[in-house]
Amino acid sequence: MSLETSIECVLFDLDGTLIDTAPDFIKVVNQLLEEHDKPPIHTELIYQTVSDGARALVKLAFDITDEHEEFPQLNNRLLEMYYEQLKRTEAFFYPSMSELLNNLDASEIAWGIVTNKPEKYSKLLLSKLGVMGKCKSLVCPDHVTNRKPHPEPILLACQQLGRDIDRTVYIGDHIRDIQAAKNADVIAIAAAYGYLSANTNVEEWGADFILRS
Template sequence: MSAAQLYRPEAVFFDLDGTLIDTAPDFFRVMNMQRGQRGLPAMAYEAVRKTVSDGARAMVKLSFTMEETDAEFELLRQELLDLYLRHIAVDSRLFEGYEALLSLLESQGVSWGVVTNKPRLYSEALLQALGLNSRMAALVCPDDVSRTKPDPEPMLLASRLADCDPQRCWYVGDHIRDIQAGANAGMLTIAAAYGYLDEPESALAWNADHVAHSVEDIAALLKQVL
């Protein structure tokens, strides 16, 4: 999409882990706590970082080299999530540049929110710990919908909560399912290639309207229309 086709958004929505917030340090800690309880050596940070956007199931598979059909899998997944909730937002932070970007949106009267596949229990705890929950126009989690991303249902719900037209909204995400969900809802889509992608150039294949290699790239797009 060319710059001429950019439009002033009524709202900008973000994926959570790996897009808006860098949560990898906290998952790194709790995954290694879980492994340590079983006498296993610590995992490398980069291996964990590359897996965070794929969710708790992927992290358990990575940590214990097992499949979901294993008898212990669900117990380990829930144990990991319980550890995470008890140690949430110890080191999680907005990606660099986002405080300025969110402040820009707010100063221009543009709503913002989060659409994530992270369950509400953990999303709310994280956002509250970082003082972001009171600033948002919408938070949509898998608990709130019958079909999750890449289905457009979460995006359409976020638009209703923010009282805006989905076809006048932007969505930023770091996974192909994010771009598909945003496109399916008629939103302008931005692939976040600055987060946890092993190969940032892979985002070019997602057919997003724009690819952001930094938060400043998103801000630059916004400044063209605000």
């Protein structure tokens, strides 16, 4: 595939690709730990886990599995705290992504977001950052039967935007994003600046292109 093809649609993952949402998670994870008289955990560990969602953060913070008897309560409490934190969010657009959105709007190229983040949190975040009205397609787990890496979310976004898959790109910072793009037969771009662990080799994901910043 080549980007020389006229691109008609650009789809983004949310956390760690379009927006750096880690500051909010860092705050609420450590607040939850404080509620349970536990010390904070290293910021870098949270950065490396954000893309896997709240459940993974609870397991990381409390060193438990999701079968632990306290897991449901801890997970629900973290989500409550996160929703309240989003009302005064510290998340921000990656500079390159903010510029890209402006260029897409100026060129009248359709763009949307395909995320594993539930709609409740995604909409509040995007509203607080002032782009909910500009996002013409927001596909969350609430809207599909299958999450990424299944192609369904990306295909739904293309359908909502009325764009062909062969003129669509998907940008994400996790291997499942690239797998989803490949499964949907759209151009796959890996965001190598996202929430990656030190031993992650983006080159092995099989993306068509790699975005370094």
